Amino acid sequence: MEDNAAVREWSERMQQEKGDSLTEGYESELWDSTRISVTQNDLQELRDIWNSWNGEVKQLFYCNYGDLPYLLDVKVDKYLFWALAQFWNPTYSCFTFGGVDLVPTMEEYMALLNCPKIQADRAYSRPVNVPPFLKKLMNITGMSEQWVATRIKQKGDSKCIPWRNLRDFILAHPDSKKRVDVFALSLYGFIVFPKAFGHIDEVVSDLFDRLDKGTTPVPAILAETF
Template sequence: MGFRDKYGDVAQLLFVKPDDALLRATVHFWDPTYRCFTFNEMDMILTIKEYSTLLHYNFRDPLRIFWKRNIDFRGPLGNLMELPVDMVKARLKDKNGPCISWFDIMDAMGKASGDKHLSLFAFSVYGLIVFPKAVGFVSVELADFLFQIEKGMNLAPAILAKTIISLNFIRRKGDGHFLECAQLLFIWMKSHFRCLYKSFRQLFFLRPGL
């Protein structure tokens, strides 16, 4: 089974460069009460189906969604990185929750091969792009998240929930930057808005699966 079959098109987010000005302008129209974008009399709602399609997860059972388990994530992370639990524990840093450095993951990737290498790569993408915690660090909780995805869970509801929480926080605070998966939100915006400038009209063409 290839990378795309397991994880969808999440790796394509690495090629997306969000326009910060466009994101800030669009976030201004977010209504935290109704959880939608409001443009005069027109409302636009982020949906699970749209996010699933953009990530090529429309082939998964929409009822099989990710759920956070109350377990010690150091064991799954040690299994993923092929390191003893004690060594994993020694490398963890507190970044508003236990996190592992990207450099430690990259080192493990250099020693891994086959499916293990792809799993570590997916773990990095989810941690650095989809669910960013701190610059250069990945939350250890995503190790269990990754295993559930490999079993066919749909990640779109979890991403959408984090997106809505971040949008609500920004609007109620009055300022701040969008902290969740800005790449995916940017793609969603471009798929809904018609722009007359050629540089913004380019569609999000998916590259061949890894």
């Protein structure tokens, strides 16, 4: 903690001297403790589904949603998270390592997703008039209002759909495009924007509903990272 405090003090002093947005008299304060949760959804069923698909279906996914499935194989290193937390600078929303400030960038996320349909100049923003969750799920799945309505659950302050319902849909639906769409929705809900454990949150469907229009989710993902 002493080393972390020294790095923080040095960083802020240098940035103030070079002209900076910090207000005069600003003093840095370190948290007494930091709680980090590395709990994540079980991704094995998603991996099994992906591995069961043939090359044609996988190529259909890549064309529409890019390299998202590679996130299924990313291992979460809890010790790395603990180490990084001590170098997080909340004032600048970056990691400070000695004389280097490190932040995730738009370009890195664009390269990570590697989706041919994404248009970098069309950033996602939540529209004022958003269709109800039920309508969005009907559009994504192609299922009836009754089918969707019986599967929507309330979790806290938001509506969700359990992963088990989407899993059964992916395994049974005859339309490859619909299976791919719901699989992509599940990846966004389980990995990129996880909220309700074991469920896909309504907020994810807001963004997902705009992806087929070429909208890039990268700014939203970057904001979620911070």
